[in-house]
Amino acid sequence: MDDKSEPLQIIKKAICTALVINMRKEERAMEGQPVLWFQQIKKKFGENVVLDGVDFKVMPGEIVSLVGENGAGKSTLMNILFGMSVIRQTGGYEGTIYMDGNPLNITNPNDAIHQGIGMVHQEFMLIPGFTVEQNIKLNREPLKKNIFSRVFGHSFETIDWDAENRDAKKALKRIGIDVNPGERIEQLPVGLKQFVEISREIDKENLKVLIFDEPTAVLTETEAEKLLKCIKSFSESGIAVIFISHRLDEVMRISDKVVVLRDGILVENAAVTSLTKEKIAELMVGRKLTERTEEYPDRNIKEEDIILEFRNVSVDMPGEDLRGFSLKVRRGEIIGIGGLAGHGKMAVSNAVSGMYPSTGEVLYNGKPLDVSKTGEALRHEIAFVSEDRKGVGLLLDQSILTNIIFNNLSLKGEFLKSYGFFTQIDNKAAKKTAEQMIEDLAIRCTSAEQLAGSLSGGNQQKVCMARALIAEPKLLFVSEPTRGIDIGAKRLILDYLLKINYEKGITVVMLSSELNELREVCDRIAIVAGGRLRGILGPKESNVKYALMMSGDESVRGGEDSYEKD
Amino acid sequence: MKKTKRYIQKLGVPRLIMLAFLMILLIAVGILHIPFTLTLSQCIVRVGINIVLALAMLPSIRSGIGMNFGLPLGIICGLLAGMISLEYNFTGLMGILMAMLISIIFSIIVGWLYGLLLNKVKGSEMMVGTYMGFSIVSLMCIAWMILPFHNTGIRWPMGNGLRMTITLEQWYDRALNELWMFKIGEVEIPTGLILTCAVFCGVMWLFCRSRLGIRMLAAGSNPEFSKFSGIDANRQRIIGSILSTVLGGIGIIIYAQGFGFYQLYTAPLMMAFPAVAAVLIGGATASKISVGNVVLGTLIFQSILSVAAPVASAIFPEGNLSEVFRTIISNGIILYALSKIGREE
Ligand SMILES: Nc1ncnc2c1ncn2[C@@H]1O[C@H](COP(=O)(O)OP(=O)(O)OP(=O)(O)O)[C@@H](O)[C@H]1O
Numbered sequence A: 001m002d003d004k005s006e007p008l009q010i011i012k013k014a015i016c017t018a019l020v021i022n023m024r025k026e027e028r029a030m031e032g033q034p035v036l037w038f039q040q041i042k043k044k045f046g047e048n049v050v051l052d053g054v055d056f057k058v059m060p061g062e063i064v065s066l067v068g069e070n071g072a073g074k075s076t077l078m079n080i081l082f083g084m085s086v087i088r089q090t091g092g093y094e095g096t097i098y099m100d101g102n103p104l105n106i107t108n109p110n111d112a113i114h115q116g117i118g119m120v121h122q123e124f125m126l127i128p129g130f131t132v133e134q135n136i137k138l139n140r141e142p143l144k145k146n147i148f149s150r151v152f153g154h155s156f157e158t159i160d161w162d163a164e165n166r167d168a169k170k171a172l173k174r175i176g177i178d179v180n181p182g183e184r185i186e187q188l189p190v191g192l193k194q195f196v197e198i199s200r201e202i203d204k205e206n207l208k209v210l211i212f213d214e215p216t217a218v219l220t221e222t223e224a225e226k227l228l229k230c231i232k233s234f235s236e237s238g239i240a241v242i243f244i245s246h247r248l249d250e251v252m253r254i255s256d257k258v259v260v261l262r263d264g265i266l267v268e269n270a271a272v273t274s275l276t277k278e279k280i281a282e283l284m285v286g287r288k289l290t291e292r293t294e295e296y297p298d299r300n301i302k303e304e305d306i307i308l309e310f311r312n313v314s315v316d317m318p319g320e321d322l323r324g325f326s327l328k329v330r331r332g333e334i335i336g337i338g339g340l341a342g343h344g345k346m347a348v349s350n351a352v353s354g355m356y357p358s359t360g361e362v363l364y365n366g367k368p369l370d371v372s373k374t375g376e377a378l379r380h381e382i383a384f385v386s387e388d389r390k391g392v393g394l395l396l397d398q399s400i401l402t403n404i405i406f407n408n409l410s411l412k413g414e415f416l417k418s419y420g421f422f423t424q425i426d427n428k429a430a431k432k433t434a435e436q437m438i439e440d441l442a443i444r445c446t447s448a449e450q451l452a453g454s455l456s457g458g459n460q461q462k463v464c465m466a467r468a469l470i471a472e473p474k475l476l477f478v479s480e481p482t483r484g485i486d487i488g489a490k491r492l493i494l495d496y497l498l499k500i501n502y503e504k505g506i507t508v509v510m511l512s513s514e515l516n517e518l519r520e521v522c523d524r525i526a527i528v529a530g531g532r533l534r535g536i537l538g539p540k541e542s543n544v545k546y547a548l549m550m551s552g553d554e555s556v557r558g559g560e561d562s563y564e565k566d
Numbered sequence B: 001m002k003k004t005k006r007y008i009q010k011l012g013v014p015r016l017i018m019l020a021f022l023m024i025l026l027i028a029v030g031i032l033h034i035p036f037t038l039t040l041s042q043c044i045v046r047v048g049i050n051i052v053l054a055l056a057m058l059p060s061i062r063s064g065i066g067m068n069f070g071l072p073l074g075i076i077c078g079l080l081a082g083m084i085s086l087e088y089n090f091t092g093l094m095g096i097l098m099a100m101l102i103s104i105i106f107s108i109i110v111g112w113l114y115g116l117l118l119n120k121v122k123g124s125e126m127m128v129g130t131y132m133g134f135s136i137v138s139l140m141c142i143a144w145m146i147l148p149f150h151n152t153g154i155r156w157p158m159g160n161g162l163r164m165t166i167t168l169e170q171w172y173d174r175a176l177n178e179l180w181m182f183k184i185g186e187v188e189i190p191t192g193l194i195l196t197c198a199v200f201c202g203v204m205w206l207f208c209r210s211r212l213g214i215r216m217l218a219a220g221s222n223p224e225f226s227k228f229s230g231i232d233a234n235r236q237r238i239i240g241s242i243l244s245t246v247l248g249g250i251g252i253i254i255y256a257q258g259f260g261f262y263q264l265y266t267a268p269l270m271m272a273f274p275a276v277a278a279v280l281i282g283g284a285t286a287s288k289i290s291v292g293n294v295v296l297g298t299l300i301f302q303s304i305l306s307v308a309a310p311v312a313s314a315i316f317p318e319g320n321l322s323e324v325f326r327t328i329i330s331n332g333i334i335l336y337a338l339s340k341i342g343r344e345e
């Protein structure tokens, strides 16, 4: 367009607008107006283009799945819509988002909420010191009039605690979880935090659009099922849903439409009926996915060679209580611990790491291990990957490099050059290892110096894994190892676990909500339900048996291993 | 063009504002025909004698305590040590060295206690630090009166107690500054002072890259993470507090010898603020700092102050208006810097 005279342009614009409005009306009449239209969205972080001309529409009541590899730009796009401050601080974005046909001008999350947008974040946005109900009703507390408020107005109304409690309970019940609304957030395990965050969003009124950024990453299939039903019911009531997940089964089942991002470019925008799981995966990575790469021959695992034994261990971990847990971990095996969120499986690794107080005995190589404080286990060459990557898993303000090599440096004194009485970090060696891991796990970053906090969720998870993997421990605890990791990278990580288990003889205890993943790599899987060990199953046992055991059904007993009652 | 843009972005807005301000002052120096070389010499000295005090913020921020507003604690340790060195008439470099050694002993004890206190008040370290500094300074006002010093050079000629200001002429006035000093044209280069600063900055730089330094950094930036990694964050905070106090003590001795006198009683009250302002201007935040931030910040901040002084007195030749002007500038910058505290860029 190269118009010289301005008035002409204005007239032209006016005509165009009139036409568009007319068309919109027609559109509305014909197929309804999109509730959201992302128009040519572009976003750069410094020189790094992470969204490049993304353009799609969302209809009312439609469930649109947004899929793509780790770092494809999914969370970034949603952060733009929700007005998160990181976007503005890093230089804003280009393009326009239309809501009900009007350009949206959202500068902070509050605006977004007012516009009827709700978001369940990938990393939780809850206030740790507040209770569950306070978090759910934050900023929208139900108010009661009192003498002062009648005189001085709105701001002096008092909070109606009963109503708050009632609303919170209702929201929690709607997604079917059982948690005390008076519990403080910091006391809750990761899985339950996720549910609280979801309850907070669905409790909002006048919702038009609801965003879920990997809501199921820490949930088991049954829990995820519950959530999906819930999401379906929203869409039926006319709320549009944008759903981000790496679990393509869910995506296939729930969505109306699938939008695939690859390196920030929209590569597919189609009805789910015209796609298959394999096709989506292919579109995501841009090439055909290879199946399981290597089969490892049988290892020589002896039933009586025990590396770690739990004897009647009880762990005091809020929301994940574990009682009278006894288990023998055999040297060289990969053992899985499965179960529903909040039933105690997470307590198993937290007991050994010393993060939560426990009673009972933990024997390491037959000798008692002091689990009353953190660090003891680490000194005995036991490594951990925490399920809470943002809280205890990462140094968000430090570089990827520091995060990866930290434990080796701190505990073993590796990556250090020694000069008599003082030491200096050996940047060259550190960089080499960090870069090797970045390559091995396909961590998407600009360099090893990038801050861990500015990585995408899945890539942060890979950094956590990298730290544990290079520690080359004797025993490795991994909690939710593939949380938020895309299908391609999941393969990489699971293969890496199998590889170090086989080649280096590292015993692995894997705690996961994802049964499929456990069954794929584990030799045995212990199921924890209701705070107790219910039994141990082989990876080939039937789904029914697993489901029953997870639900705490007493009639199903574990196979080979002894299951001692206290 | 793109390169310069990125460079400017990296430098950050606050530093650009400060540098612009410095430029304006320098232009004023030119216009007002103020002897430039003299100003430059003073500028170098000012930066030199202040840098170790600013450096004291480094271990405290890295260990997670935040800005050490309790810096007067360290300063008091340094002053006490200084008094002892004067009492026994240590002179020259020997005097400075003795003062530093004695102050280190005091600082370790005080810093350790202060660290214990700060571990009890997590989350409000800056406020508690400020109050702690103020109360100790007040308490020491009494102590300066009654401590058993006998040297007549440091006591009031009559009555009890130590003098308000003690000129160091007979002991070690400018001993470090004048060590190996030489001139480039008219400008005096205080080699000894510069070397001392370089040594302290270098040691802290090495410290940051050592195992202890990296563990401390982890404890400071995420206590939960460090707990998970078997590091006692409280212990790291105590180490940070001790190091900070030690640097505060040494810093005031270097400051005093370059200035020419020790100032007792209420003088240390406000001394934390210029140090905090300097590192903030250098790009540090309440949770992040490097030796580079300290050096850059002190350079900019102290240069402005030392250039502002002659400019002010040239503009307002009579009365003490120039002093008022200088104070306004200094406090204005401190205020501006403090408004940036804790705000990540
Ligand atoms: N604050 C930031 N500063 C710099 N780069 C960033 C920042 N936030 C995100 N990025 C980069 O933007 C890219 C896209 O990140 P985004 O979080 O949108 O990915 P994602 O698709 O949500 O991935 P995941 O599935 O792992 O959650 C990544 O390469 C990431 O490194």
Ligand SMILES: [Mg+2]
Binding pocket: A074, A075, A076, A122, A213, A456, A457, A458
């Ligand atoms: Mg994401």
